[in-house]
Amino acid sequence: DAKTTQPTSMDCAEGRAANLPCNHSTISGNEYVYWYRQIHSQGPQYIIHGLKNNETNEMASLIITEDRKSSTLILPHATLRDTAVYYCIVGAQNRKLIWGLGTSLAVNP
Amino acid sequence: GAVVSQHPSRVICKSGTSVKIECRSLDFQATTMFWYRQFPKQSLMLMATSNEGSKATYEQGVEKDKFLINHASLTLSTLTVTSAHPEDSSFYICSALTGGSGNQPQHFGDGTRLSIL
Numbered sequence A: 001d002a003k004t005t006q007p008t009s010m011d012c013a014e015g016r017a018a019n020l021p022c023n024h025s026t027i028s029g030n031e032y033v034y035w036y037r038q039i040h041s042q043g044p045q046y047i048i049h050g051l052k053n054n055e056t057n058e059m060a061s062l063i064i065t066e067d068r069k070s071s072t073l074i075l076p077h078a079t080l081r082d083t084a085v086y087y088c089i090v091g092a093q094n095r096k097l098i099w100g101l102g103t104s105l106a107v108n109p
Numbered sequence B: 001g002a003v004v005s006q007h008p009s010r011v012i013c014k015s016g017t018s019v020k021i022e023c024r025s026l027d028f029q030a031t032t033m034f035w036y037r038q039f040p041k042q043s044l045m046l047m048a049t050s051n052e053g054s055k056a057t058y059e060q061g062v063e064k065d066k067f068l069i070n071h072a073s074l075t076l077s078t079l080t081v082t083s084a085h086p087e088d089s090s091f092y093i094c095s096a097l098t099g100g101s102g103n104q105p106q107h108f109g110d111g112t113r114l115s116i117l
Helices: none
Strands: A009-013 A018-023 A032-038 A045-050 A061-064 A070-075 A084-091 A103-108 B004-007 B010-013 B019-025 B032-038 B045-051 B067-073 B076-081 B090-097 B112-116
Touching: A009 A018, A018 A032, A018 A084, A018 A103, A032 A061, A045 A061, A045 A070, A070 A084, B004 B090, B010 B019, B019 B032, B019 B090, B019 B112, B032 B067, B032 B076, B045 B067, B076 B090
Parallel strands: A009 A103, B010 B112
Antiparallel strands: A018 A070, A032 A045, A032 A084, A061 A070, A084 A103, B004 B019, B019 B076, B032 B045, B032 B090, B067 B076, B090 B112
């Protein structure tokens, strides 16, 4: 599976959009981009995934570049409860996923 | 939908004790379940992949005789840490996957914090 690169930490003001970047330059054609988040001492929570088209659900939007080498997770109106570690992972879900250290997002009041 | 329940949430026990952790998919059938371990300030490390009715596939460096995995039904997988020692103290997390196309996301339980004294 391809590896990803994410910033170690980010800050965001409550109510503003949080844009979390991810680089996955070695992604292969059949691999999806998945985003999860982990709130302290809990299991990861699935957020969204996509192949090449932009995706949106009730939690977030996923923007994937045309060359698929990077993506951005957008939380449109961040709240304090969105403070968590956000993981960007590429691969197929029925195969082993390689988890990095993610981005620690702090939403500030 | 896609709720995964993990039990217990926390275990504290003496060295040498065996500990069983259960992972249940509550509203779907999980053809595949995964077991992860997470040490403080580190990321999730896959321990093993478990398919219903067959033997688990362990990752390199994970002792299959120490971490016994059973996936006897489509809604239940168990991880037993045998003769646990302090170095086995960690956060253990399971995830479950439905069948179907390969792009379906894994859904995770809330984890079990294991502390061996």
